[in-house]
Amino acid sequence: MGWGDIRRELGRARAAWDSVAVHAAAAVGAAQLPAVGMIWYVDVTTGDDYGGGTIAIGLACLFVLAPLYLPFLGLLHACVQTLPAALLARLTVRRVRGPEWMWHLAWAAALGVLWAGATAVLWGWPFAATAAVLAALGVLPVLGVAYFRRGSRSRARAWGCSGTWIVSAGVSFVLFMVVFGGAVVATETGLVEEYEPPLLSDAQLTGVWRGQDGAVLRLHAGGRAELTELPMVSETDDWLADPVYTVCEGTGTWEPLRRDGDGDGDGTGGGSVGVEEDVDRDGVGLRVDGGCGQPTLWTIGGTERDPELFVLFGDPDAGDLRILTRD
Template identity: 30%
Template sequence: MGGIELLFSLVMAAVVGPFVALLLGAAQAVAVAVPPVWLGRTLAGRYGGPALLWALGVLGAGAAVLAGGMAALGSDFLTVWAWSAGLALLPLVAAELWADGDFTQGRAWRELAAIVTVPASVMAVGTASAHALGPFDAPRPSPRLGAHGYVGTWSGGGGWLRLEVGGRAVVTRVPYQQDMEERTCTGEGTWSFREARADDSEGVDLSLPCSPQWLHSWEVAGTADRPELFLLIGDPDYADVRVLRKHEGVSR
């Protein structure tokens, strides 16, 4: 990205960002604050007890339903529940406290929207920043496979890589980078095990027949049971990731 494009992006983010945050905050207020407050006050009127506690119970139950659905897709239940309930907590409390006043006058409804939108906007900006900085899950250490752990067949994205004992590598449409461009290679080359360093994970260095003058470094990720090799393609700040996964039981 050139200097002009970067400057334009920063200016647009500064001008449009606050309006987008307010819009997201208002949407969040309507979606997660007002319904639990309304239902909580309804339940409190029928069964008694503080309306705020009923509203918090409704919020927790709704967050649990969302977390259960996400957990079925592989996410951590407790993490999703804590984030979804936590992001809605401040707008909900603000709405409930304001609802203790006159909840029927039009002026009260307008001020309710304002008092909910402001904290919700803060939550929305925080969430967007967290997404931009990285995933919610804590980073996991890369697996340590040792040299023998890389022997076998790896594939992904239409490419195949077979690493053999003795350092022979057979590649089929395996991606690599040359002159900041992505290319693919088919043929035979060599590989060597690269031990982990202080600022880098372990992995393998490939010498490909299509580019013998360069070593192409693949780093390991995933888990010891399901390891992956990944390679960054392009500008390091905006790189694409190419991933190869090891076939279970295939080694030689």
């Protein structure tokens, strides 16, 4: 196939970007986003919040302002996944057997995997989970394009631009209510359980913990600690400072800090490291020799299999979260 043939094929395939496909892809892509946002909210609120403030107010604002930004997000999703997949499907059916909508689904899933690879390289997102989410987000818009395009062939069934978006709004509301109802049932029945941090013994806490920017914390049996480029609460503990923490290295002392047995958060830090704050979760109190920073509580998070130590520096609603994972 020469360049001229390729240009002719692409010219014919641009029919996949007709006005019906564009409006349908954008409208249906936008329609699924509130339900996706609710799923994300349930996942976040039933997982480890790392000591941060509630996101309910922010989420409520997003829903109130949804009519202003959802169309743009839907169009963006259409331009990077649904419509390119439609063009590739149109090219494919000219060479290979099979209904166009099935090839459209296949290419949408493939582009989702491609974008997941890009996010993994650029931002370190987990590839498998991101690929699954992006592939799933491509299904409903593809089916929506097929539905509205079929309806556009008959004047009696044609929705038009405004009709497409009205139907999309109705579908969005139904999807959101289904997800919301499912989330309520799942939490009330215990199908989705509230997050509980792991309980680690002193022996499990000892070892090497690593974080970003070269941070290393070595906890030795007996209460000695070695640290490299480790963030600690700054001397001023000022939320407006930049950065809101002090980077320390050298040696120090540590001790496990436990909440009281009934888990009501009345446990108190202190002891040899001098962490003076209520302890509502188990953690590690750390003091650096030489007076670098203030004694800092590194709270235990993660899971029994993959434990973490973390500190949220600064504003609890928008602080700087630093996480250490065990070697």
